[in-house]
Each structure stands twice: as structure tokens, then as C-alpha cells.
Amino acid sequence: MEREARHGTVTSPESRAHLHLADWQAAGLEAGKFFPATESGLTDPYAPDDVPNSQPPEDGRIASAGKDFAAKLDEPDARQDWHKHPVAAGKALDITWHYHAPHKTRRWNYFLTKSGWDPAAPLTRAQFDLEPIATYQNHGQPHWSADLLPEDPTIHSVTLPDGREGYHVLLSVWEVADTGNAFYQVIDLNIT
Template identity: 30%
Template sequence: MRLKRIGALAAAALGIVGVTTVLVPSGVALAHGSMTYPASRTYACYEDGRLGGNGDLNPTNPACAAAVQLGGKQPLWDWYGNLISQAGGRHREIIADGDLCGPTTKYDAYNLARADWPVTNLQAGSRITFKYNAWAPHPGRWDQYVTRDGYDVTQPLKWSDLEPAPFDSVTNPPLGSGEYTWSGTLPNKSGRHVIYSIWQRSDSPEAFYSCSDVNFSGGGSGGDTQAPTAPGTPTATATSDSVSLSWSASSDNTGVASYQVFREAGANDVQVASGSGTTATVTGLAADTAYQFYVVARDAAGNTSTPSAVVSVRTGGGGTGTPTGACAVTYAVGSAWSGGFTANVSVKNTGATAVSAWELVWDVPSGQGITQAWSAAVAVSGGKATAKGASWNQNLQPGQSVSFGFNGTSQGAPANPAAFALNGASCATA
């Protein structure tokens, strides 16, 4: 089902569970953001519309004017709000081909397949400073993709029109004066293309999307257009919580600049390592779990290879190995009543490596039960409770915390659990 067709239903649901955008009378929201250099379609059309003056938006660019005629002016006043609140990294799963530039009903007009959107002129293969406006700061990761050679801008943008790997990725870039900025190398392209940016927040399933129309000069036949060969099939050695990978090098006419290691994750593969060498170690993995990895090579001009073959590996059982990581748990009964209570739990990774797919286990005190949980899935079996992270909070970086809560039943005053273990490691309690 195309996401935009359920936009009205999603909006109604947000009215019940909480709205992420707060509007003020002037029409300016207090959150979110979009690419301002190279300018996203919504930002470029907003700036074009402002040139008309008089406090209104009257764009003269033909594509922008057509978008306003189709979808009104509100998407331009909210040029920074092109988002899906419950994306959780499932971008290719929930956004249909043709909807990439405007995945919800409100921004559908910015999917128009036209060659006259405002364009940013760029030098192929050069270093530039990306700029991304932030109405409110949030941690997360930005991935920038570019369209393949031969992409036709007069056709709807599809996932298959994008190069398979991002040419630029950054996590938690510097923020100053309400704007994220970071340096990156542009790919070796020529002519009209689209740079597609995905900002996935790490503290929420919310994700932001933008299409920046660009024109590359100095690339193509005048530069390096030859992609590296595919890296060799990786070999893998696993412990209970890590996998060490090695592969044979790619070849390239000018030289390989870096390798990107990806973990297969259904429709949304995750980059887990990068570097100039032909080895990598992926840490913070769950014990006794199957993983699949592959490698992509990239040259200095931004050309990317086809992926290597996939290697499958299973981590050890962890029975006698090193626990996944140190942890600290704060458990508090927020309220209690006759026969029931509400508990709030905070889990912090105090170790030096990430914890993937966290599971917190504790013995349920005698006379207690658990009836409902939020921000985690909690099940009770054999007197033990097991809480598992949701899709958007299942990984814990060093120093990061995650919180969840539940309602329970109790015979008398609810007692606190005596001990907790995170992925097999005993936790300190507060």
C-alpha cells in the first residue's frame, strides 16, 4: 500500500497518540529540518516563493508553481517537515517507488517528475560542506544517495534509480546556529541528478527525507567513471558478541579509497564499518545469532562497486564467553494502587562496545505479574520477565540509555526485582 494513501488515517492516529510537530500562529514549526545545501525541493521552492515579498509565498519557478497548484502552499511554509514519524529505518519497505521525494499526502506534489525544479550547480568529485537546517536538534544518521548514470528526471524517482550505497554518510554532525554542517566528497557524475537524503533519528523512529536537484559539471567522460571491481567474498570469525571480517582487495583504474561493510537487514541493510583496509571487526552483536555481511568498494571519485558475495556467520552461544557489555538499571515504581502498580525502567550501556538487540531479564517478585508494557516488549515465563527493545530502540551505544515501562499486578505493596541481566551480563542497580 502506498504510504500517501493512508496519510489521513496516520494523521488521525497521531491526534490520539501524540503529535511531533507543534504549530505556532505564524505557521512555523518548532521541530524538524531539511537539506539547505544542496537545496531540497521544498526549501528551494520556499526561497523562490519568498522572492515575491509581501509576506506570502508565490514561487515563479514552473515546477514549484505546479506543486503549489497541486498541493497548496502549506508544504512550503513547512518545508522542513517532510517526514514519517514511525519509519524506524524501514524506508524501502514503507515508501513506494515514485513517492521518494514526498512520501506522505501533504508533500505528494514534490514527486512531480519534471526537469525544471530549482537546481544547485556542483563540481563533480569535489569536497563540499553539506548544510541541513535543524528546527530542533536530534541525534541520528544522515545518508546521501545519488541517482545512477542515465537517470531520467522526467520519470518518477524509484529506489532502483539510486546508486546501491550512499556516497556520503554521517552520524551526529556538528550543530551550530540552528544548522548541521559536515564535509563530504561528491560523486563523479555529469549533468542532472537527484541527491536523496535520509535522516534517521536514533532517539526516535522518526525519519526525514529530501530530494535535492543538482547539476554536476566536470564529471562523466572528463573524469573517472570506472567503478572498482567487487571485493572478494569476506571470511568471518565470530565470538559471542563480535565478528571479524577480511576480504580480498578490489581493483580500480585510479585506486580504491575505502570499503563499506554492510549487515543484511531485510529491505534496509545497515552500514556497520568503513575504512581503507581489507579487514573490519563488528562488535556489540547478540550471542548465538546468525548474521550476514557484505562489502562495497568506493574510489576517490565516488564510484561504487557492485557488492561482494554475502558471508553468513553465527555468533557463539556466550555461555562461557565475555558478556555483551556492562550495564546499569534504574527501576522505580511510579504509582501503586490496590492490586496493581506502574513501573518505569531505565537501562544504560556502561560498557565500551555497542549492545545489539538488547534483552533485559529479571526474576519477577513473588505475587507480581505484568499486564501491559510500552517502548519494549515484555513477556513473563517461568517466573522470569524478559524485555526486548522495539525496532527503533533495540541497539544501545556505549553510554546510551533506553527507558520503558509497564503496568503490573501485585499482592500487597509491589517489591523491586533483586537483580537484572542485559544480554547475559549482570547489571548494577540503582
């Protein structure tokens, strides 16, 4: 595959993509926005002038954003034994995004796997709480006249919920205002 201009990745704590793909690949995990939506053509309820979404990744291909070059990211932990960052329940975790090509940004959403999820199975929507544990939203509208370009790097402080322990996956989704896409990054955590 030819190296194309890519867009952004989570570098701290290192995402699964950042650890296991070339940098240009890790920054190119792009699919339709509005996770956990499964259909395309949806309008943003907060910013209806933003571009409607493209097709989001299907279940089992969330970590790769449906990209064939990143398919190994979709393998369950039982096959890969993913590197797990040690973190604490109820404490803030700083998430750092770096960009290769910044886009006008509507929001970042952070989803965590449910208690009792199955790490031996591929990641599906049913494995995650469907409400984000944190959302960072840019309010400027319409997108073509607002300053929605993110700072590089962008750092968010995400508080992990109490009551979760052991291995969990944090799904970080960067939603773009002026395209139908988002960038998908998963971070493997060991919560104490």
C-alpha cells in the same frame, strides 16, 4: 493543515522542499528510517537499542516522504523543471541542515541517482545507488544516555563521485535514534 512543530530541512544548497514549500512544511518531510529499506520494524545493526524503523516512503513518493501536502515534490523534472544547483564531479559539496526541533540523531546518509537514471520518471529506489556516497554517524550508545543532539546548523562535506555529469538528484536522509523516523530532503544538481 494546521501548522505543527516541524523538525529539519536542508537550506544549502537549497533542497527542493526548501525552495517550493512553506518553511514549516519543508521541515516536516518525515517517514521511516533506513532508506532504501521498504519495510518497517527493522533494528539498526549499528545501534540495536535505537527505536526500530517506521514505514519508509514508497517508491514515487520519496521526495515528499509520502506526505500529501508535499506531493508536488514527487513530480518528475519533465513536469516541473526543478532548479538545479551547479556543482562539479569529484569535488566536495557542503550540505547544511537547519533544525526546528532537534532530535537525538544516529546518522545522515546521502544517496545520488545512478548514471543513466530517468529524470522524466518519479524517483524510486531503482533510480538511486543503494549505497550512500557519504555517511555521517553519531557513535554514542545507548541513545537515552548519549549526547546525540546535532549542532544547529549541521554542515557536512559530501564529495560527489567522478564520472557523473548532467542532472542528478541527491537524497539527504537524517535518521533519528529515539524514534522510528528520518527526514527526507532531495537536492537537484547539475554536475559538470
